[in-house]
Structure formats: structure tokens, C-alpha cells
Amino acid sequence: MRRLGIAFSGGPNPAEIVDCVKLAEALGYESAWVAEGHGGDQFAVLAACATQTSRILLGTSITSVFVRTIPTIAMAAATVDHLSAGRFILGLGSSHKVQVEGEHGVPYSKPLTRVRESVEIIRRLLRDGRVQYAGESVRIDGFDLWFAPHRPAIPIYVSAVFPKMIALCGEIADGIMLTRSTLATAALVRDQVADGAKRAGRDPARVTVATLLPTAIGQTRREALDLLRPGLAFYAGFFPRYNRMMAEHGFADEAAAIAEAWSRGDRQAAERAVSDGLIDATSIVGTPDECRDRIEAYRQSGIDLPILSPYARGPGAKARFEAAIRACAPTP
Numbered sequence: 001m002r003r004l005g006i007a008f009s010g011g012p013n014p015a016e017i018v019d020c021v022k023l024a025e026a027l028g029y030e031s032a033w034v035a036e037g038h039g040g041d042q043f044a045v046l047a048a049c050a051t052q053t054s055r056i057l058l059g060t061s062i063t064s065v066f067v068r069t070i071p072t073i074a075m076a077a078a079t080v081d082h083l084s085a086g087r088f089i090l091g092l093g094s095s096h097k098v099q100v101e102g103e104h105g106v107p108y109s110k111p112l113t114r115v116r117e118s119v120e121i122i123r124r125l126l127r128d129g130r131v132q133y134a135g136e137s138v139r140i141d142g143f144d145l146w147f148a149p150h151r152p153a154i155p156i157y158v159s160a161v162f163p164k165m166i167a168l169c170g171e172i173a174d175g176i177m178l179t180r181s182t183l184a185t186a187a188l189v190r191d192q193v194a195d196g197a198k199r200a201g202r203d204p205a206r207v208t209v210a211t212l213l214p215t216a217i218g219q220t221r222r223e224a225l226d227l228l229r230p231g232l233a234f235y236a237g238f239f240p241r242y243n244r245m246m247a248e249h250g251f252a253d254e255a256a257a258i259a260e261a262w263s264r265g266d267r268q269a270a271e272r273a274v275s276d277g278l279i280d281a282t283s284i285v286g287t288p289d290e291c292r293d294r295i296e297a298y299r300q301s302g303i304d305l306p307i308l309s310p311y312a313r314g315p316g317a318k319a320r321f322e323a324a325i326r327a328c329a330p331t332p
Helices: 013-028 042-050 069-082 111-128 161-171 185-199 222-240 238-249 254-261 267-272 275-284 287-301 315-326
Strands: 005-008 030-035 057-060 088-093 130-134 139-144 156-159 175-177 208-217 285-286 305-310
Touching: 005 111, 005 130, 005 315, 013 030, 013 042, 013 305, 013 315, 030 042, 030 305, 042 057, 057 285, 069 111, 069 139, 069 175, 088 111, 088 175, 111 156, 111 161, 111 175, 156 161, 161 175, 161 185, 175 287, 185 208, 208 222, 208 287, 208 315, 222 238, 222 267, 222 275, 222 305, 238 254, 254 267, 267 287, 285 287, 287 305, 287 315, 305 315
Parallel strands: 005 030, 005 305, 030 057, 057 088, 088 156, 156 175, 175 208, 208 285, 208 305
Antiparallel strands: 130 139
16 A cells, blocks of 8 residues: 555544544554644543554654653653554654743743654663663663663654754654645655765665645535635744745745735735645645545655644544545555
């Protein structure tokens, strides 16, 4: 089967996510991913998925290295990996200052260092059962596990948007987790991953290139485009990093207009500033046939693992996710 993932970042409730993951497994999806955000505890949801499935890989997309302690992340990862009999992938990332400080009240600094040290600590703890660490961002006098992990090494994907973190993925990660990529993204990212891998004496081909892709299925293209407009306005309005990414994708005018509208609290104006071209360039959107063609185009561009990320809120969220899962199901 062609590799394909499905991601959840709010909308369906935890029990509905489990139902959707069971459907995805039945239809041949390789993996299911749960974001941190505001949609429920990702590790708890994935643990429930683990007990209700048998083949599909389960991952976090992503876990912030700031809002949980690093040993807590390692224990949560080992727990889901045990419950899933070795089907877990730990997606880690620095998250965003506006979330870490504004929403969690935790200081945010040296994100590259924090990610690097977190990956090292997690790997040591899972491998050895105990860790001591004195780094620039993390200090642990001593922490030991009181159970044996199912695997002494769990795959770790790292989220990245800009060159320094992308190169770090090449140095330390089993995979890179991109988001809202265009068809031009993979070629550039692979070069940057290769630079980092070479510095660490690693084979860049061993780093999986995955990307989260906002997804909307409609009976018409217009319907699908309109479904994604609110989500893109939020991401480009609230997160400075994503706004910059949109500008670098070639949509500087739209990015500036969205940021300006969002800063004055006018969400409707922010949504109006989201052009069809911006949605098209960074999403899987349209009729079922159009969406399947777009997924294949991402594969041909150099993406190893496209991950569908439907945007849906409210009572109909589960149905929207199920529609996307069915419409884009992988084929042999």
C-alpha cells in the first residue's frame, strides 16, 4: 500500500478519534497522529487507539519539549509503545513561544538546544533505564524508569520549518515532520537534511520526510476551499513562524494581510485575506479525485509520508474526518 497518514488536531472528541483511527486502519492507512494543542491529551488518546487497533502506527504530531518534562515525555512514549506492541513514533518539536509562554506559562528559550538535548535524554533513558544530564537547557540529577520499555529505541521525528531545525533533523532524527508544505518544499528540505546528516556521519536517506497537509473534501472545489479558510487564517494569524513560512512560500501579501487583521481581532478579515492560491499551494483540497491526485503529486515531489490533517470543528467534525479518510484511502 502507498504510505499515507491521518492526523487529528481537534474537532472530534477522544472517543471519536479512536473510531476514526480504527477506520483508517481498516482502509490501509500507515499511521495516525494526534496533536498536542487543545484537543485532549495526545498520549491518552493514542493509548486508547493502541488498545483498539493492531497494525496502524501511532504518533504524536507533535509533543512540545517545553510544556512537559523530558522524563515525562519518555515515560509517556514508552507507555504507548508498550500498549501498541511497538507501533509508536514520538514526534517532538519546540512548539511556539506564543503557546508555550502565553498558554502554558512556561519560559521559552533556545529551542534548537532544547530539542537536541531532549532527544538525547529520551534515547538514553529508554536505552539504559536511568539518566543523569547536565545540559544548557535541561538538567536532570537522576531519573530512573521502574518498568522495562517494550523497545529500547523508539523512532523519533522532529518538527521543523526553517533551515537550522531542518538540518538538526538530519543530525539526530529518524524523521522530519513538516507542515503545510508546497510541492517545492521536499527538494529543498532534503538538501538541508543531507547537510545535517553529513555533519553527523549519518545517511540522509534514513530520515523519513513527512508532512502534515490540511485536508478538506467537498462536492465542489469551492466548498472544499471554504472549509479550510478559517484554519489557515488562524495558523497564519496566531503563529508568527507559520506566517513567515507562508510568506516564504511566495504569499507575502496574503501573510501580511492576515497578520494585520488578526492583530486587530478581525478574524473575518483574516479569513478573507486567505487566497485560494495560498490554500491550493499548501493543502489537499477539492473533490475526492482532485485530492487523490494532489496526494500523489506530493509523493512525486519527494515527500515520503503525506499525512492528511482535516480541519473540522463542531458537531459535524467526526463526519468530516471520516469523509476525508474514506475519500483518500491508500491504494495498492
